[in-house]
Amino acid sequence: MTIDRPTHWDQRYAKVGYRNVSWFSPEPRVSLALLDRTGVGLDGSVVDVGAGASLLVDRLVERGHTDLTLVDVSQVALDTAAGRLPPGAAATVVVDVLEWEPARQWDVWHERAMFHFVNTDADIELYRQLVARAVVPGGHAVIGTFSEEGPLTCSGLPVARYSLEGLAAVFEDDFDLVWSEPETHITPAGAAQEFSWVVLRRHGA
Ligand SMILES: C[S@@+](CC[C@H](N)C(=O)[O-])C[C@H]1O[C@@H](n2cnc3c(N)ncnc32)[C@H](O)[C@@H]1O
Structure with missing residues (x-):
């Protein structure tokens, strides 16, 4: 299926409102806990x-993080x-990740849903190579997707769905698995959605 991704997602946020979309989480508890596991x-x-x-990003700014980048189509x-944040608190990049050639690397790549x-x-392979290029040797990737029960x-x-092992296996050429855990996300409408999360460490360093 071919979609106009910027229009699709812009309309989704504009029509539904970011606090009402199914993936909204009032407290990104798992993301923060897994970022802590990276030691960043x-x-x-x-x-x-x-x-x-x-x-x-709000929570990371509150914690005092000083080098934050947000990427989305x-x-x-x-x-x-960005409108919720102090000016300059995070860099923003509007791009389709499948067409993105980042000009730098990061210590931690975080991605949820x-x-x-x-x-x-072909796109999974492209994404796999992108993550490996964008993370410094010894850095980490924290990735959360729908699980096989999602x-x-x-x-x-x-969507594609992943077991904990299957998700780690996608990135195993460049990353070792450090931690994995499931999560049940409750949508704003009260539905349960099952997630798989992994923390991966980039080879080298
Ligand atoms: C389900 S939402 C999750 C948003 C956020 N990570 C969260 O946890 O609230 C998926 C996000 O991925 C973005 N997205 C989807 N496909 C993309 C692509 N190819 N490149 C960049 N962003 C994309 C959408 O615009 C949307 O904001």
């Missing part, structure tokens, strides 16, 4: 890919997030 310091660099308008979502939309073998679609789009 307040001056370490963190990129949140497919960040949307998540409150994760939706200008509406990133404007919403975006990678499962990457669902062809929904088959989200926001009207088909």
